[in-house]
Amino acid sequence: MPSSTVISLDAMGGDQGPPVVVAGVRAYRQRHGGEGVRFLLHGDETAIRAELLRCGLDESVCEVRHTDKVIAMDEKPAQAMRRGKGSSLWNAIEAVKLGEAGAVVSAGNTGGLMAISKLILRMSAHGLERPAIVASWPTLRGVTAVLDVGANVESDAEQLVEFAIMGEAFHAAVHSHGGRPTIGILNVGSEDMKGHDEVREAHRILRADGAGLNLDYKGFVEGDDIAKGTVDVIVTDGFTGNIALKTAEGVARFISALMKEALSSGPMARAGALLALPALKRMRQKIDPGAINGGPLLGLNGIVVKSHGGADAKGFGNAIRIAVDLARSDYLVKVSTSLQRLTTVLEQSPALVEPVTEPAQ
Amino acid sequence: MPSSTVISLDAMGGDQGPPVVVAGVRAYRQRHGGEGVRFLLHGDETAIRAELLRCGLDESVCEVRHTDKVIAMDEKPAQAMRRGKGSSLWNAIEAVKLGEAGAVVSAGNTGGLMAISKLILRMSAHGLERPAIVASWPTLRGVTAVLDVGANVESDAEQLVEFAIMGEAFHAAVHSHGGRPTIGILNVGSEDMKGHDEVREAHRILRADGAGLNLDYKGFVEGDDIAKGTVDVIVTDGFTGNIALKTAEGVARFISALMKEALSSGPMARAGALLALPALKRMRQKIDPGAINGGPLLGLNGIVVKSHGGADAKGFGNAIRIAVDLARSDYLVKVSTSLQRLTTVLEQSPALVEPVTEPAQ
Numbered sequence: 001m002p003s004s005t006v007i008s009l010d011a012m013g014g015d016q017g018p019p020v021v022v023a024g025v026r027a028y029r030q031r032h033g034g035e036g037v038r039f040l041l042h043g044d045e046t047a048i049r050a051e052l053l054r055c056g057l058d059e060s061v062c063e064v065r066h067t068d069k070v071i072a073m074d075e076k077p078a079q080a081m082r083r084g085k086g087s088s089l090w091n092a093i094e095a096v097k098l099g100e101a102g103a104v105v106s107a108g109n110t111g112g113l114m115a116i117s118k119l120i121l122r123m124s125a126h127g128l129e130r131p132a133i134v135a136s137w138p139t140l141r142g143v144t145a146v147l148d149v150g151a152n153v154e155s156d157a158e159q160l161v162e163f164a165i166m167g168e169a170f171h172a173a174v175h176s177h178g179g180r181p182t183i184g185i186l187n188v189g190s191e192d193m194k195g196h197d198e199v200r201e202a203h204r205i206l207r208a209d210g211a212g213l214n215l216d217y218k219g220f221v222e223g224d225d226i227a228k229g230t231v232d233v234i235v236t237d238g239f240t241g242n243i244a245l246k247t248a249e250g251v252a253r254f255i256s257a258l259m260k261e262a263l264s265s266g267p268m269a270r271a272g273a274l275l276a277l278p279a280l281k282r283m284r285q286k287i288d289p290g291a292i293n294g295g296p297l298l299g300l301n302g303i304v305v306k307s308h309g310g311a312d313a314k315g316f317g318n319a320i321r322i323a324v325d326l327a328r329s330d331y332l333v334k335v336s337t338s339l340q341r342l343t344t345v346l347e348q349s350p351a352l353v354e355p356v357t358e359p360a361q
Numbered sequence: 362m363p364s365s366t367v368i369s370l371d372a373m374g375g376d377q378g379p380p381v382v383v384a385g386v387r388a389y390r391q392r393h394g395g396e397g398v399r400f401l402l403h404g405d406e407t408a409i410r411a412e413l414l415r416c417g418l419d420e421s422v423c424e425v426r427h428t429d430k431v432i433a434m435d436e437k438p439a440q441a442m443r444r445g446k447g448s449s450l451w452n453a454i455e456a457v458k459l460g461e462a463g464a465v466v467s468a469g470n471t472g473g474l475m476a477i478s479k480l481i482l483r484m485s486a487h488g489l490e491r492p493a494i495v496a497s498w499p500t501l502r503g504v505t506a507v508l509d510v511g512a513n514v515e516s517d518a519e520q521l522v523e524f525a526i527m528g529e530a531f532h533a534a535v536h537s538h539g540g541r542p543t544i545g546i547l548n549v550g551s552e553d554m555k556g557h558d559e560v561r562e563a564h565r566i567l568r569a570d571g572a573g574l575n576l577d578y579k580g581f582v583e584g585d586d587i588a589k590g591t592v593d594v595i596v597t598d599g600f601t602g603n604i605a606l607k608t609a610e611g612v613a614r615f616i617s618a619l620m621k622e623a624l625s626s627g628p629m630a631r632a633g634a635l636l637a638l639p640a641l642k643r644m645r646q647k648i649d650p651g652a653i654n655g656g657p658l659l660g661l662n663g664i665v666v667k668s669h670g671g672a673d674a675k676g677f678g679n680a681i682r683i684a685v686d687l688a689r690s691d692y693l694v695k696v697s698t699s700l701q702r703l704t705t706v707l708e709q710s711p712a713l714v715e716p717v718t719e720p721a722q
Contacts (some may be wrong), residue, residue: 139615140618150549153549153555186604194514195600196514223608223611227611227615228611236604239549239556240600240604242549242583243547243583243597243601244608245584247588247605247608247609248584248612250584250587251587251609251613252612253588254500254589255613255648257501258644258648259620259641261644262644263637265643268636269637269641272632272633272634272638272640273633275629275632276624276633279624279630280624282626283619283620283622283623287619
């Protein structure tokens with residue numbers, strides 16, 4: 001573990017800006033100690049200092065870097081890129097590029113964060129249009145990392161394999177802390193012949209070279225394997241991943257609404273709910289979005305963590321926790337080594353990336 | 362409503378065969394009256410007659426068509442097609458082709474049912490590799506039909522429009538009983554520029570010609586719109602649809618397991634659960650797979666309804682209900698007219714089916 005880890009924060013990002021970001025630093029320190037972790041806070045100095053005072057944090061932990069300029073939550077990515085230079089978001093990312101910080105956390109405009117991160121840090125993965133977003137999904141067995149859940153609408157076989165490499169390194173750094181995560185590719189069935197060309201080709205590459213890439217590849221998994229926690233990392237294109245994630249959120253809200261309705265449907269049910277309340281509250285925490293807040297953007301030459309715009313201090317604190325775990329791990333080196341090895345593997349076995357010609361089953 | 366509706370049943374299909382199929386007929390009649398509905402039961406005469414006697418059903422309602430031959434639940438589609446002739450599944454479908462029955466219900470081998478249905482009845486929709494499967498999804502506002510959920514892994518724009526036509530006619534016949542269902546295309550965002558070429562092109566066709574096809578097209582919807590019930594019919598390719606459906610099933614089971622754990626986590630919680638039990642049971646019924654069992658295979662020249670292999674009598678009865686509603690409606694005529702109109706629309710405006718060339722957003 002390095003003697004000091006520096007995390008760069010976009011203090012103006014999110015629906016509330018400094019009050020949540022600074023309280024998030026406090027929440028992180030209360031929960032995780034935060035020894036040896038310092039912060040660079042980019043944004044309005046007066047507003048930030050007022051919050052630091054309120055939270056009892058001083059300059060030895062939180063260094064303020066003033067800027068007046070802020071990117072609005074509703075600015076388009078192209079606009080954010082054009083006029084973003086010198087903004088709190090821009091400066092926060094630049095601190096990673098300059099080596100002043102090991103990671104950046106922002107609750108700001110997602111499109112702007114993606115575009116400016118890509119511009120400043122550049123992609124490390126080959127051919128990705130945008131950084132991949134990884135979701136940490138609560139399951140019956142722990143947490144499964146699902147990626148990509150939103151940025152890359154179409155992904156070829158090589159990109160799916162890159163997702164496997166990045167997702168595995170992420171899970172090892174943040175959720176299994178150095179263990180060897182297992183990997184699956186999301187498909188409509190578990191037989192080798194199922195699915196479209198891209199997933200079958202990625203499956204072939206991982207089957208053949210998973211060991212060479214030091215990946216524990218388990219094969220195809222289906223939609224219901226996500227919540228089961230069948231594997232630690234699930235790889236899919238951004239279109240399918242985004243729809244799976246939002247479908248799951250919708251179903252969770254639907255069941256929660258039905259449960260609320262059921263538990264208030266009469267005096268007996270209401271009395272029962274009252275008795276079971278503490279247990280039900282503990283259950284809710286297991287699927288609380290705040291507890292799993294913090295989605296890293298993978299595939300960049302640097303660590304960027306996106307917090308939900310509406311996250312509270314506890315949620316922002318969790319995004320900081322993910323950034324610290326990634327910054328302190330060998331994540332970037334591991335991914336870079338594996339991506340280089342993948343390039344060699346694909347060059348040496350060109351047959352592997354030719355289109356699969358057998359008819360789909 | 363015709364004076365008599367005949368439903369053809371594969372009495373040997375499913376995990377249990379005649380006991381569930383015949384009890385399913387009784388369950389359907391108990392729940393829906395079943396006046397003017399007769400059944401043709403294909404399979405082992407002795408076994409079927411024993412069940413008819415047990416259920417108090419006679420020849421005026423249930424006509425038995427004997428055959429010794431049965432397709433096993435685990436036979437591959439190609440094998441089922443090769444040796445399927447004369448089997449209970451084959452004969453049940455053939456009765457629809459011959460005009461003896463208005464619809465067929467089978468809880469048998471899905472792959473075999475698809476392959477033999479396609480062989481005997483032929484596809485009505487253009488270019489589909491296999492019939493589309495539609496899922497009836499319980500939502501906050503009623504039931505949303507989602508298709509395709511499994512058979513066609515890749516779908517071009519024209520096929521997505523065909524799913525819209527078939528899904529709308531299905532919803533009108535079974536869930537909104539003649540109303541004008543609203544339609545959405547599943548995508549990663551609601552803006553016109555989001556998603557891949559196929560969904561954007563289908564969106565353009567439906568935007569331009571939804572009115573000409575007499576469809577109430579509302580635009581793109583996202584994953585969480587499924588359980589919200591934002592629209593009545595949601596169109597997607599079989600890969601995404603299958604993964605969304607199974608992801609949702611997984612999440613529902615995950616929450617159900619957490620709830621069970623929470624409600625048995627101590628004496629207070631257990632007492633609360635006991636009091637709230639009737640309300641919780643009513644809630645479970647709303648998401649009970651049996652209550653929503655019965656997935657029609659769409660795109661065929663005839664009505665084929667698949668029941669889950671493990672469905673109980675109530676579940677099989679619900680699949681019969683769907684088959685009866687479809688057989689008594691103008692579903693087949695409506696779909697056939699719309700598909701013809703679509704062909705004309707696409708021929709007259711060839712520009713519409715050219716690939717979209719703008720960059721994806």
